Amino acid sequence: MNTPPQTTDDRSGGGHSGLRSALALAGWLLACFAAAAMGGLFMPGEWYAALRKPAWNPPAWVFGPVWTALYTMMAVAAWLVWRRGGFAAQRRALALFLVQLALNAAWTPLFFGLRRPGLAFAEILLFWLALAATLLAFRPVSRGAAWLLAPYLAWVSFAAVLNFTLWRLNP
């Protein structure tokens, strides 16, 4: 239970593997923050401010720090899985991760760009499914990676409920 099996893989290559591993972590962080940058292009402006919102709608300042933490954690999770043999060995799990990342990136332009909460809600359901499948695929490879995705899945579940509520409140 407490043994960290993921370290054995990393040691095999020695110093060269250490550099490659650090570059890979940078690559995963870059990929995740490139997806995050899509969110920054469509700032919640007057349109969002004017929407009817539920009483439990979080204040706007919450989203920035929360997403920064979630993108960092998901990059580390993908990196932990990647360390167990790269794309060759973890093809399915890492493919699912990239699918959920792309669906994550598509949500902001749908909701804040096109201002189509209904379409965005349909999309977030697919995104949620891809993310849940990713977490389940990460679990047997690295427990730590699966745990790092847990707050992300919880937040996307909350975001889906919020998206649905905003859609119903603003027909």
Add this chain to the structure above:
Amino acid sequence: MNTPPQTTDDRSGGGHSGLRSALALAGWLLACFAAAAMGGLFMPGEWYAALRKPAWNPPAWVFGPVWTALYTMMAVAAWLVWRRGGFAAQRRALALFLVQLALNAAWTPLFFGLRRPGLAFAEILLFWLALAATLLAFRPVSRGAAWLLAPYLAWVSFAAVLNFTLWRLNP
């Protein structure tokens, strides 16, 4: 017909606007090639080589140069639209562009990563719709931008037919 209305917008800001415009072009190229990089992670290997293919299947070396040209053209197209007032003025058209880019990025991990041609075909239909909507949204803003997307739409149409055929030939 022959007047280039898009240049007037660019002139308004003088030299400062020129630098900003060049940086924006670099930004659009970066965004498109970040999405392209997803394709590079899943190389068509033994699995793809072993698939039954139609006689009209293009040779593997075609895809690299074609996609490089298409990603460059789509970045220039988005930039031409962005120049007409940025995200504030072209919110809908640029949102559609980013949705199609995210759906483009999701296709490779579905097909080559998960090796699910059926799922990838369902996804490419949504991608095709988002791309066609983007072309139609670009058209009134910049004819040049719409034309730059035309080969991309043609290629994705062909890719969808190829995807469907590969799915049916390899049940």
